[in-house]
Amino acid sequence: MVFAVDRGRYAVLVNGMEMTAMRARELGRKGITVGDRVSVVGDLSGRPDNLVRIVRLQERETVLRRTADDTDPFERVIVANADQMVIVASLADPPPRYGLIDRCLVAALTAGLEPVLCLTKSDLAPPGNALVRYEQLDIAAVVTRRGKDPGELRARLHGHMSVFVGHSGVGKSTLINTLVPGTNRATGVVSAIGKGQHTSSSVVALRLPHDDGWVIDTPGVRSFGLAHVTADDLLWAFPDLEDGANQCPPGCEHLSADAGCRLDDWVATGHSTRERLEAFRRLISSRSAPE
Numbered sequence: 001m002v003f004a005v006d007r008g009r010y011a012v013l014v015n016g017m018e019m020t021a022m023r024a025r026e027l028g029r030k031g032i033t034v035g036d037r038v039s040v041v042g043d044l045s046g047r048p049d050n051l052v053r054i055v056r057l058q059e060r061e062t063v064l065r066r067t068a069d070d071t072d073p074f075e076r077v078i079v080a081n082a083d084q085m086v087i088v089a090s091l092a093d094p095p096p097r098y099g100l101i102d103r104c105l106v107a108a109l110t111a112g113l114e115p116v117l118c119l120t121k122s123d124l125a126p127p128g129n130a131l132v133r134y135e136q137l138d139i140a141a142v143v144t145r146r147g148k149d150p151g152e153l154r155a156r157l158h159g160h161m162s163v164f165v166g167h168s169g170v171g172k173s174t175l176i177n178t179l180v181p182g183t184n185r186a187t188g189v190v191s192a193i194g195k196g197q198h199t200s201s202s203v204v205a206l207r208l209p210h211d212d213g214w215v216i217d218t219p220g221v222r223s224f225g226l227a228h229v230t231a232d233d234l235l236w237a238f239p240d241l242e243d244g245a246n247q248c249p250p251g252c253e254h255l256s257a258d259a260g261c262r263l264d265d266w267v268a269t270g271h272s273t274r275e276r277l278e279a280f281r282r283l284i285s286s287r288s289a290p291e
Helices: 098-111 128-137 151-157 172-179 231-235 239-245 263-268 274-285
Strands: 002-006 009-014 017-023 038-041 051-057 063-066 076-080 084-090 114-120 140-143 161-166 204-207 214-217
Touching: 009 038, 009 051, 017 038, 063 098, 076 161, 084 098, 084 151, 098 114, 098 128, 098 231, 098 274, 114 128, 114 151, 128 140, 128 274, 140 151, 151 172, 161 172, 172 214, 231 239, 231 274, 239 263, 239 274, 263 274
Parallel strands: 017 051, 084 114, 084 161, 114 140, 161 214
Antiparallel strands: 002 009, 002 204, 009 017, 038 051, 063 076, 204 214
């Protein structure tokens, strides 16, 4: 497995040993990212300064992508083969950015990752409003506070490959350092205007101690473009609405009955709830709403 990438070199785990790899020329322009499972050849003894070659990229089970903005057609692969996304948001200093949280949820749900909402700094503000906002989405949520071990979060990471995403300054790297002691991921202070300073600058997978799980730390993001996501991409995460959407006209964005959407009728006949439909439409609208 590839657990770090740095300027054309890849840190890979082979039979429990960490090695440095280069990509073979025959791979062409095929991208390799953290979380990828690869086949390597060369001296696999694990001796210092040894280089092995990546000769094959195995099929990915999941791919988490984002675009630079909503008009950018170029998709950037963030991580491969994760099965869980931990969306880290602080309750204060800086306050929650719901637009960014919603976009991360869309990215997770459309990529086949199980989302977990992690609300930090509950010692500064209560989590009630944030929890109510997302209760109709049936997603897992944990609340942490500074100076207290994140035991509930740790339990949810057990046996999973979890990618952590969040705005800079929300305490993401602090959580990583607590979960994986000795990691020393860079942390920073929050600026006077309430926006976090960028700290961790690379994507890296870290094995959880005494566990078969992994956490993948990513740089703090200011935006999460979703140019590659359509309304129908998100529908599979709402099975209670999917059959109703099949009654909509072709190309329906599922935003309003005035535009011909039949989901309101579907809800009215008891197949889902108004709250679930509103939550779905909020996520759809988040693709173009301010973050």
